[in-house]
Amino acid sequence: MSAAMIEEAAARWLLRREGPDWSLADQAQLDAWLEASPAHKVAFWRLELGWEQADRLAALRPALAARSGARRGLSPWTAIAAGLVAAVLVGGAVVSRFTPENSRTYFTEVGGRALVPLPDGSKIELNTATQVRTLVRARVREVWLDRGEAYFEVAHDTRRPFVVHAGAKTVTVLGTKFLVRRDGARVEVAVVEGRVRVSDSHPPATATPAPALTRGEIVVSDGASTLVAEKSVERVTGELSWRQGVIYFDQATLGDAARNFNRYNRKQIVIDDPEVAAMRIGGNFEAVDVDAFLRLLQQAYGLKIRDDGNTARISA
Amino acid sequence: MVDDPTLRAWFFREIFPLEAALTRFIRRNWRNESDVADLRQEIYARIYAAARERLPLQPKPFLFTTARNHLINTAKRGQIVSFEHVADLESSPVAVDILTPERSLTARDELRLVQAGLERLPPRCREVVTLRKIEGLSTREVAARLNVGVDTVEQQMVHGMRALVDFMLGGSGRIRRPSKPRAAKAVQS
Secondary structure (H helix, E strand, O other), X not given: OOHHHHHHHHHHHHHHHHOOOOOHHHHHHHHHHHHHOHHHHHHHHHHHHHHHHHHHHHHHOHHHHHHHHOOOOOOHHHHHHHHHHHXXXXXXXXXXXXXXXXXXXXXXXXXXXXXXXXXXXXXXXXXXXXXXXXXXXXXXXXXXXXXXXXXXXXXXXXXXXXXXXXXXXXXXXXXXXXXXXXXXXXXXXXXXXXXXXXXXXXXXXXXXXOOEEOOOOEEEEEOOEEEEEOOOHHHHHHHOHHHHOEEEEXXXXXXXXXXXXXXXXXXXXXXXXXXXXXXXXXXXXXXXXXXXXXXXXXXXXXXXXXXXXXXXXXXX | OOOHHHHHHHHHHHHHHHHHHHHHHHHHHOOOHHHHHHHHHHHHHHHHHHHHHOOOOOHXXXXXXXXXXXXXXXXXXXXXXXXXXXXXXXXOOOHHHHHOOOOOOOHHHHHHHHHHHHHHOOHHHHHHHHHHHOOOOXXXXXXXXXXXXXXXXXXXXXXXXXXXXXXXXXXXXXOOOOOOOOOOHHHOO
């Protein structure tokens, strides 16, 4: 194959990887393509470097972002991400031309999912309405979870801890798989594999070291209170169903289920009646198909639904 | 054995910044202009295979020595072998390429460079890349904005990316589309 053909294929992969539909299956296909020949790998890396440098163009964005941010249908995160990039660039610092350890911002919109490969081989999978910033350096790998939920598969590296900052909590690992979800001050960490340490970002002087969590353990912290949930591998697995685009409820209240659907959809479910909100439901649902869920409530539970396209009000 | 993340960072830091000098070296020592991109990619692949065993301590001399050896081997494998050409290559000094200093760029230089690269793209291509990189639109959003098909946008974007990257790494910013097969069949074994 000619260099031009390989380069063209590499460019298509790179563009697809930036897209909102990028899945783990896609990543596996890309990995296979890269492994097929060193020529694929070097062509892909070369484009990655040049295309990243072309991100300097984002410095021209702020004026545009202010305008487009006000437009309907455009994610406010686009504007915020642009602001972040601009803030880094306008700082006036001399940025070394070929730094692989550039800080980068990634986000998904409501209902979106995305896979973020890091230069150290780790992978982050972003759930709906999520934003992370990443910084991979020689001695530490850092991720800031600004909002939303992310699943981490961390490449093992004993010399370089992997640190996730989620509000008041800091998660430190060497190499493992875990989930972090942030909703304002509430932070939840669930361990799928290996050992994870969750500590306060600003610990008091008298603090004792946090115990390590292992597979199946879930920590929920909200402000000052922290709860280590009982060990349950099934529950952790259930928490990860979004990676297949599915949300799973096991005897959840209708109120919780509605809140969960609202994370994935622009159409918001509202329940005014506390008795209705306390009803228990269970099952697997497609996260972005809120209409199917509403039909089920209507047909199987006999609930009334008033749906104006933006809001669905549920009552008995 | 060196792992891929380390190799990738090493290519970013040590090898790709030398692309302009490497391209000059190939041009000076090879007659057929249309082979340059293929030869360069083959040299990168060789560098990758060697660096995987152990990272060379001196990347720049290593790159140019590998490049020269690859040109000699390719010329020898060719069906029409020019002995003068091989002899020229074997006596060709690489020191001049190794000693040429690289200019390090500030963020502002780099922005100017990308802007210049963008200016060189064909108008339609430039528009698509601008929407992607400056306005941050996805392929689908760009297609909707310009009222054209997703395939068209993707094709323009692929072309724009290749040309822009070429320019950023010191090339002319004009690249060939892969429709034509490799011109110099004679040098393939």
